[in-house]
Amino acid sequence: MPQRPAFAKWLDDTNDVTATFLAAGRIPGLVNLGGGLPGTEIWPVEDMTKLATSAVADHADETLAYAPVAGLPKLRDLIAARYSEGDLTLTRDNVLITAGGAQALNLIGTVLLEEGSTVASQTPAYLGALDNWRPRQPVYRPMRLEANDLDPVAAMTGAQFAYTVPNFSNPTGKLVNAATRRRLVDAAHHTGTWLIEDDPYGTLYYDDAPMPRMLTLSAEEAGAPYDGPVIYLGTVSKELAPGLRIGWIIAAPEMIEVLKAAKQSADMCTSGLCQQITHDAFATGLADDMLPNILDLYRARRDALCAAMDEHLPDLFTWERPTGGMFVWATAKDPALDTNRLMEVGLEHGVCISPSSVFDPEGRDHSSIRINFTYNTEDKLVTGIERLATATRAALAE
Numbered sequence: 188m189p190q191r192p193a194f195a196k197w198l199d200d201t202n203d204v205t206a207t208f209l210a211a212g213r214i215p216g217l218v219n220l221g222g223g224l225p226g227t228e229i230w231p232v233e234d235m236t237k238l239a240t241s242a243v244a245d246h247a248d249e250t251l252a253y254a255p256v257a258g259l260p261k262l263r264d265l266i267a268a269r270y271s272e273g274d275l276t277l278t279r280d281n282v283l284i285t286a287g288g289a290q291a292l293n294l295i296g297t298v299l300l301e302e303g304s305t306v307a308s309q310t311p312a313y314l315g316a317l318d319n320w321r322p323r324q325p326v327y328r329p330m331r332l333e334a335n336d337l338d339p340v341a342a343m344t345g346a347q348f349a350y351t352v353p354n355f356s357n358p359t360g361k362l363v364n365a366a367t368r369r370r371l372v373d374a375a376h377h378t379g380t381w382l383i384e385d386d387p388y389g390t391l392y393y394d395d396a397p398m399p400r401m402l403t404l405s406a407e408e409a410g411a412p413y414d415g416p417v418i419y420l421g422t423v424s425k426e427l428a429p430g431l432r433i434g435w436i437i438a439a440p441e442m443i444e445v446l447k448a449a450k451q452s453a454d455m456c457t458s459g460l461c462q463q464i465t466h467d468a469f470a471t472g473l474a475d476d477m478l479p480n481i482l483d484l485y486r487a488r489r490d491a492l493c494a495a496m497d498e499h500l501p502d503l504f505t506w507e508r509p510t511g512g513m514f515v516w517a518t519a520k521d522p523a524l525d526t527n528r529l530m531e532v533g534l535e536h537g538v539c540i541s542p543s544s545v546f547d548p549e550g551r552d553h554s555s556i557r558i559n560f561t562y563n564t565e566d567k568l569v570t571g572i573e574r575l576a577t578a579t580r581a582a583l584a585e
């Protein structure tokens with residue numbers, strides 16, 4: 188066989204645990220609490236079928252040809268209008284359409300990271316971001332955004348960028364409070380460091396009104412097109428359908444131009460067909476009409492999961508009830524519990540969880556687990572938690 192691909196070197200470094208829990212979702216009979224999937228019940232199949240049909244029949248020029256690299260102008264305009272508020276004025280020049288948030292993270296790595304660059308990152312961090320940036324071997328400066336002793340200026344000075352998921356972070360499900368958002372924005376202005384606001388869960392607030400976006404907080408002058416330090420990432424994956432593979436980057440026009448050049452060589456353009464469907468799902472009101480039902484479904488699942496955890500896990504884990512998003516983060520009460528091992532024992536008992544090691548840039552944290560509550564029915568969530576309690580006792584007894 189010819190030479191081993193250079194990229195394989197980075198796969199060797201990827202935690203084995205990642206491969207195990209990503210593959211586990213396909214085991215029959217297993218309750219998968221480990222993935223980050225939406226509930227499939229949310230999909231409006233009939234409405235989407237109509238939009239897909241009309242996208243081809245009525246817009247063949249846009250959907251069957253190569254689309255412009257930066258995205259269909261009407262979708263960029265629509266995104267710019269949806270996010271413009273208060274002092275934040277956006278135009279299409281502030282918007283790049285991507286193949287989901289995943290591509291946005293990849294492009295950011297391409298244009299901003301060199302070998303060994305410093306990244307200030309909320310910790311624990313989204314696995315997909317860590318995986319995307321692994322080939323550049325960044326040095327991570329952890330930011331514990333829930334801690335009161337955070338000094339964002341120290342963390343961000345000299346970093347290529349700061350990475351955050353302020354709304355219901357993946358993996359912890361926690362919110363970054365308004366004061367910390369403000370401090371991060373001030374630190375970005377002060378240090379001249381890009382501040383990434385990765386926001387797939389920003390609409391999934393179950394109990395309270397949404398907090399201000401850092402993108403909005405960082406706008407300095409009403410009327411002038413946005414030119415600030417925040418690079419905002421949005422996606423349809425959690426509120427419409429991940430299969431569309433549509434996301435967007437909102438940033439200063441100069442940054443959009445650089446990211447666009449990287450996208451040009453990556454894939455020429457995002458599917459025009461999927462962009463047209465997404466445009467129409469927003470323009471017809473379908474996406475906004477779906478949201479209350481999604482929130483009701485996920486709120487009920489969050490409640491069922493937390494009730495089952497209250498019943499079966501209080502002697503084994505501590506956790507906070509999330510007020511939105513898709514995840515509960517639970518930390519073992521007994522520091523002797525290795526959650527990498529718990530994942531394996533869990534699979535033997537028919538339940539999959541994600542262990543904390545995969546969300547730690549160093550892979551060292553074995554204390555906690557991420558539990559998803561959006562994908563499974565309430566009954567399955569209860570079964571999954573019962574199995575998790577049994578598996579945890581078995582792992583502790585080893």
Ligand code: PMP
Pocket residue numbers: 223286287288289290313315352356357385386387421422423424429433434
């Ligand atoms: N960022 C975070 C924090 C996520 O949780 C996800 C999805 N799991 C993404 C980005 C990427 O999502 P997508 O590519 O489906 O838009």
